[in-house]
Amino acid sequence: MGGLRHLLVDSPNSLGARARARRAARLLEAFPDLHDMHVIDLGGTLDFWQRLPIRPHRLTTLNLWYNANAETPPAEWHHDRFGDACDPPDDVLSGSYDLVFSNSTIEHVGDRSRRRQFADVVHELADRHWIQTPNRTFPIEPHVLFPCQQFLPRYGRALVERYWPLVHTRWSTMEEALTEVDKTELIGRKEMTELFPASAIEDESVASFLPAKSLIAVNR
Helix, strand or coil: CHHHHHHHHHCCCCHHHHHHHHHHHHHHHHCCCHHHCEEEEECCCHHHHHCCCCCCCEEEEEECCCCCCCCCCCCCCEEEEECECCECCHHHHCCCCCEEEEECCHHHCCCHHHHHHHHHHHHHHCCCEEEEEEECCCCEECCCCEECHHHCCHHHHHHHHHHCCCCCCCCCCHHHHHHHHHCCCCECHHHHHHHCCCCEEEEECCCCCCCCCEEEEEEC
């Protein structure tokens, strides 16, 4: 089943990889001047940007993972910072950025109050932003590839994390699985609109008869 996950989301030719490529194309269409920008990526890594046909003039990545970019060849146009996207270090907050970018991060920062902090930081860092998150109402939970896992009780979600063969990491104890469950809360269009009221909330869809797979708050 690990091979099936690889084919679905992890391999270079997977459905997930193709979706990410379409997302990157939309980003470049939305911000054609990206090559002149200083971009701050909240929760991301250098690897994503090195795959793009056009890169930012400068890139700052901020995340809570030590050595998040250790496996990616360094780039002179990239600055890696360790820190909390909901409470960035002072030198990050005082920086000058043209665009705030974030890909599948806001659903991992904590509860509603933490997501509000995240959105406030986005608005403080720059006028323009692109904030993507999986849509809560899409029927397949994208992290574990299990139908409607996001609607199960906490313990049921943990059982999926521990035993479902398509998860990225199958946890050996319920404590570990519960900890992982507590790190992720998918959000929907209503909350995204509340967090980014001046932004266009754009859909990333896979089929017209399904809810959007992802939502993107875009302020050009």
